[in-house]
Amino acid sequence: MTDTPLEIFAVAPPGLEPALLPEFRALGYKDARYGPGGVTMLGSWADVWRLNLELRGATKILARIGSFRTMSLAGLDHRADEFPWDETFYSGTTVRVEATCKRSKIYHAGAAIERVERALKKHGMKPAADGEVTLKVRIEQNIVTLSVDTSGESLHKRGHKEAVGKAPIRENMAALFLQQAGYDGAEPVLDPMCGSGTFIIEAAEIAQNLQAGRSRSFAFEVLASFDEQDYKALHRSVSVVKGPARLYGSDRDQGAIKGATSNAARAGISALCDFQCKPLAELTRPDGPAGLIIVNPPYGGRIGDKKQLFALYGTMGKVLKERFKGWRVAFVTSEPGLAKATGLPLSQGPAVPHGGLKVWLFQTPPLK
Numbered sequence: 001m002t003d004t005p006l007e008i009f010a011v012a013p014p015g016l017e018p019a020l021l022p023e024f025r026a027l028g029y030k031d032a033r034y035g036p037g038g039v040t041m042l043g044s045w046a047d048v049w050r051l052n053l054e055l056r057g058a059t060k061i062l063a064r065i066g067s068f069r070t071m072s073l074a075g076l077d078h079r080a081d082e083f084p085w086d087e088t089f090y091s092g093t094t095v096r097v098e099a100t101c102k103r104s105k106i107y108h109a110g111a112a113i114e115r116v117e118r119a120l121k122k123h124g125m126k127p128a129a130d131g132e133v134t135l136k137v138r139i140e141q142n143i144v145t146l147s148v149d150t151s152g153e154s155l156h157k158r159g160h161k162e163a164v165g166k167a168p169i170r171e172n173m174a175a176l177f178l179q180q181a182g183y184d185g186a187e188p189v190l191d192p193m194c195g196s197g198t199f200i201i202e203a204a205e206i207a208q209n210l211q212a213g214r215s216r217s218f219a220f221e222v223l224a225s226f227d228e229q230d231y232k233a234l235h236r237s238v239s240v241v242k243g244p245a246r247l248y249g250s251d252r253d254q255g256a257i258k259g260a261t262s263n264a265a266r267a268g269i270s271a272l273c274d275f276q277c278k279p280l281a282e283l284t285r286p287d288g289p290a291g292l293i294i295v296n297p298p299y300g301g302r303i304g305d306k307k308q309l310f311a312l313y314g315t316m317g318k319v320l321k322e323r324f325k326g327w328r329v330a331f332v333t334s335e336p337g338l339a340k341a342t343g344l345p346l347s348q349g350p351a352v353p354h355g356g357l358k359v360w361l362f363q364t365p366p367l368k
């Protein structure tokens with residue numbers, strides 16, 4: 001292994017790249033920069049492990065292992081043959097190869113994959129569609145960039161959620177929306193349509209400064225650069241989480257509440273959370289200081305029909321205005337018209353693609 005720093009790229013949901021940057025700053029990575037699709041920085045393999053373990057908003061962490069220029073498949077063949085694959089992969093490791101080609105002499109991704117797979121085989125690795133680790137070959141303007149997906153399964157999978165409700169929001173998007181809504185980890189948070197409890201569980205984990213990936217494994221564990229002892233040293237010990245609850249989730253669906261409760265238990269943060277089965281119309285203000293209400297209500301194209309949705313958003317606006325003075329409200333929806341139906345004083349965040357739709361985070365200042 002060389003000491004040259006690796007270029008590390010944390011993939012973010014499009015539109016939410018700026019919301020990922022504060023997590024890098026909090027980890028002390030001052031030189032990280034965001035751009036289209038994610039955040040980049042230079043670092044070591046230990047930084048790669050740390051980012052996978054800590055980041056809440058990223059989808060994946062890619063590490064660039066090499067880059068070269070070539071104008072032909074024969075050139076790719078040659079460069080791939082010479083490449084020091086054994087610095088990255090052990091002999092016998094199964095590797096999935098993916099490729100994209102843009103504005104390059106090599107325009108056939110399938111042919112590029114075949115060349116790289118052949119070279120890997122010569123070095124003792126085993127190309128396989130369901131490989132333990134994925135190698136991404138990007139060919140753009142005749143520059144070939146080789147990156148390893150060091151995460152494996154998408155990072156929104158924290159390893160705690162078994163119960164999934166209707167139209168759940170991904171954990172990493174929930175974390176980024178909490179960040180955009182200015183959640184500081186100390187204030188109370190309430191989600192009156194919490195489904196499987198994603199916002200509440202993320203908020204509780206942030207409040208406890210828990211490591212997002214503490215319960216899962218990562219693809220980097222099969223790489224030649226992996227050192228189990230050094231990786232273990234990056235884990236913080238999890239202390240017993242004590243109440244009182246300051247994160248409140250409710251939903252009219254009993255099954256959703258059951259699921260949220262067991263998801264919170266698996267994450268080890270039950271003591272901070274209060275889940276109740278009740279409809280929005282029966283929502284009451286918890287005792288104590290004002291905080292943040294964050295919601296992912298049903299929206300068009302997913303669940304519910306239009307007329308009912310306008311009524312639901314109208315009720316949400318009315319209930320929150322009447323009972324939650326001093327609280328801020330943030331909600332995610334795919335329809336600005338529905339947002340307007342709340343009658344709340346809203347600002348609209350950037351568009352974020354989600355489940356085949358575009359969604360926005362709408363936010364209010366503290367309600368008067």
Ligand SMILES: C[S@@+](CC[C@H](N)C(=O)[O-])C[C@H]1O[C@@H](n2cnc3c(N)ncnc32)[C@H](O)[C@@H]1O
Nearest residue numbers: 168169193194195196198251252253279280296
């Ligand atoms: C899009 S899902 C929320 C998903 C959630 N963020 C998650 O990650 O699992 C919307 C939720 O709103 C709930 N809901 C719909 N109408 C409601 C109402 N009037 N009162 C309370 N909950 C309601 C549904 O039961 C559903 O769980």
